[in-house]
Amino acid sequence: MDFEEAADALYAASAADFIATRNELAKQLKADGDQLGATRLKALRKPTVAAWLTNLVSRQLPDEIDDLLALGDEFREATADLDGERLRELTPKRHKAIDQLVKAAGQLADEHGQKISADVGQKLRETLDAALVDPAAGDAVQEGRLSSALRHVGFGVVDESGEPSNVTPLTDERRQRAVDRRRAAKAGAGKADEPAADEESAAERAAREKAEREAEERKAAAREEFEAAVAAAESAEATVEELDGQLTAAQEALEHAREQVRRLTAELDEAKKTAREAQKESREARKRYNRL
Template sequence: MDFEEAADALYAVPAADFIAKRNELAKQLKADGDQLGSTRLKALRKPTVAAWVANLVSRELPDDLDDLLALGEEFREATTDLDGDRLRELTPKRHQLLDKLAKAATGLSTDAGQKVSPDVAQKLRETLDAALVDPAAGDAVREGRLSSALRHVGFGVVDENGEPSNVTPISDERREAARARRKPAPAEPAADTHRAAEERAQAEREAAARAEAKQAFETAVEAAQAAEAHVEDLDQQLDDARDALSTAQQLVHQLGAQLDEARRAARDAQKESREARKRYNRL
């Protein structure tokens, strides 16, 4: 199993099982010798309910999702051409497809044991609409690894917190494929040596940048894991302190009751002592 397969498997599990599955898969990648893949997997975030449902759409309804994204292409073409008639024709189709996908997704989610609240349904619809409007958002939804629902606003795509969303995570494999597509046509023989030298220099710079970025990424992940471990430790300490406090409060209550009983017994004993003294004196 490589990182891509592990990530797909991770985002396919119920959200409640995400953390346990992530730890299991990361451990497996590490055992297989893929330390970088293990580190990358540990950095993946648990999806919100709306994001989980959107990922479900990607896995279970790929044809319908493709129809939605294709409609987005038509919208962008009509917008570029300033074709008002075409835009008016496409708008009802947009709503129909969104309704169809949202309804189907709700059914699939319910069958999987995950209820969809009105708020989640609204966020799902916003995510699907963002996929239609924005090509990068469309690619992210199709990938099926969202950790947050998306929403298209005037300046781009944001997540559920309203923060700009990086919806185009690019793997090394994708970057290499894109570079291959951009590779220019063969140069004239006289320029081959110079161009090859430039390409080697560029490749070396990019390799150095990737190595630096990888190191920074691993350092950040380690820091995050250390912080998470510290939080868990503090949580445990807090739980222990609460348990100790509860025990102490119970002990205080018991000792208070025992003290009250002892005071009553002492008063009774003093009273009995006085009565006994009086009887003795009368003899």
């Protein structure tokens, strides 16, 4: 099992079992020699109910999510073309697609024993709409690893706290699969791709190679930054484990001390009772003596 498989399995688990599943999968990755993957997995956040529900819909209804994202492509094309008539045609389709997915989500939640409030339902609706409007949000929804619901607010996508959402980018392989699915959906709808040029011009090739080099440089820099962050996380994790051990030892010592206090308190109470009884017996004896 690699990190990608472990992350998929983690977000496919029930929300109630997320922490236990994350710890078990991280332990398995570490045992397999993937310390980096284990550290990355431990950094993944537990999804909110709305995010868990969105992930469930993405996994259980991938074709419907593909259709939603394809509809988003059509919206962006019509918007770029300033095609008002086309936008008016697509708007009811947008509402219908989201309504159907929200309804299906409620049924899926019932099957998993999860009650869905009106607030969670609204957040699901906003997340699906963000996926339709914003390609990055669409990729994140399709990946099925959201930790927070999303909302499109005009200038971008925010999470449930209202902060700008840094949706996790897909791997190159997953992104290509998403692109292939959308192309296949368009082809099935009778939209033919434009014919590609038979040859690449020298200028185009130079521009492409430059873009590839710059992308590789960005990847290398990001990799270094990530490895430094992982090293810091591992150091912090070691510190946490050490402090956790100290806390456990202190708690055990405290419990032992409390047990001693309880035992000594009981002995003291017994001694006081014995002393009171002895004093009472002494008074009775003195009374009997005085009567002689």
